[in-house]
Amino acid sequence: MNRPTRSVDRPVIEVEELRMRYGAVDVLKGVSFEVRRGEVVALLGPNGAGKSTTIEILEGLRARSAGRVEVLGVDPAHGGEDWRARSGIVLQSWRDHAKWRVRELLAYQGSLYARYTTERMPRPWDVDELLGAVGLSDHAGRRLSALSGGQRRRLDVAVGLVGRPELVYFDEPTAGLDPQARRDFHDLVRRVSRELDTTALITTHDLAEAEQLADRIIILTQGRIIADGTAEELARQIVGADEVRWVQGGDRRTRLVADSTAFARELLLEHGTAVSALEIRRASLEDTYLTLVREAETAAMVADEQELQGAAR
């Protein structure tokens, strides 16, 4: 049932028209995307956009309402233990096994992957090597509860990788980390995903993080994908316009245009010296993303109010 699909052309993740409904609420309204082998993809969106639901369906932790999903060639709803052995999960909120020692947990988790070793993929990862890779060699004997937030997160990455997964999920990996720990974490993820040649799917609500880590960004809001591409592609795709400002006859004027260079040329040809203080602003992905988030939050607030009114009635 869970024969591994080894074809190189086949995407690691295929999602088609994925829908999820809780009661009367549609959380995912027909989501489609693919992740190819070796890609690092960020699923970006505000809180409540449906990112966690999507990733939990892919991980096989949640049953979907409708749509087609294949992860490593298998429908996650029917993924067996051998399928599970091929992916790793790094959650934002792991705080399990607080009394265990770092090395102990890593060795235990690793031992469960040993039977899934193949010639191409010896499993698990050597514990000491992995501890070195995530910078925890000096803390191998410590209790998990004695680790700092950043150290704990690095251990979570190690546990997610110990089975040498072909695919790793990072669910909001830096939520609650201080800026330095965040930057260290980003370095770590970039390094291991390159070194291990692992496919990775990262959920985040932080655009800067998505730009830092991912080859490709998928923006999810209100249960729909509104953009999918590299950071530059997204800037063109969803912004599509530059902002041109100038002063003409004492008036400040602003215009959003697709081709700002051509616009400026025509403007100057037509009005010549009447135009001053010409200014062209590059389309900013961040501005657009923040606008999207604001829209989503407003919509959510409206929905909440309606719900409250409904409850009051």
Place this chain on the structure above:
Amino acid sequence: MSNGIPGVRAGFARGMIELRLAFSGAELVGQLLWPVATLVAVFLLRDVPIGPDYTLDTFILPGALGMFVALGMLLVVQQLAADREDGSLLRAKVTPNGIRAYLIGKLVQISATILAYLAILLLPGLVFVDGLDTGRPGSWLTFAWVLGLGLVATQAIGVFVGSFVSTSRGAGYVSLPVLGLIAISGIFAPITALPEWLQWVAQAFPVYWLGLGMRSALLPDAPAAIELHGSWRPVETAVVLGAWSLVGLVLAPIVLRRMTRRESGSRVAARRERALQRLG
């Protein structure tokens, strides 16, 4: 490494780690408190006569052994709830064969913990409690099968019940009816003194039979006269404990699968959120 049932070896390794953690540092005090307190109570009852030939401690010691075996059920429920709250169970679920290894580890650790409780009670008890009859080989044979069936039955029920309890607070509520059952199960007072309907309730659950089985193992034949039906009823003991074991072993994996199917990161996060709200 790749032979055998997947997860079994890791499960035993896990059980040993959990066992070490359960008996180290601050945990040790909590672990020793109840068996030691019970031992003191048994010691103090040495002077309370029951009939012309016996003192109360002779009856309470075996009954207390049965009670501590039955407490394995509560330990399973409490630990399952705690492991659901902190995400340990989710970690097991997203690891290949992790749930099997988790369960084996849990049963190994809790069985060993209970054996430690029994040793704390029994080793000093054998020295100062008069009237026990442990010279026969039959007494230790009976002790062994009652203990074995009891561990399986109570922990399987614990997994079953624990699957319906998602928080530590819920696990606390479960302990109330169990303590009630212990109260009516003839461990601290003869069951024959209870109204008949309560006797039937007690006999439906393993606690009573664990106490009875332990008394039949460690006491001479004569005191059986004051039990229900004037007998140790070994066949009935084996049937009831065996039936509970069977039911538990069949049902526990089914409900556990149902419960773990619903575990996910967001559920763990939501439960923690609620727990924090209660604290704050």
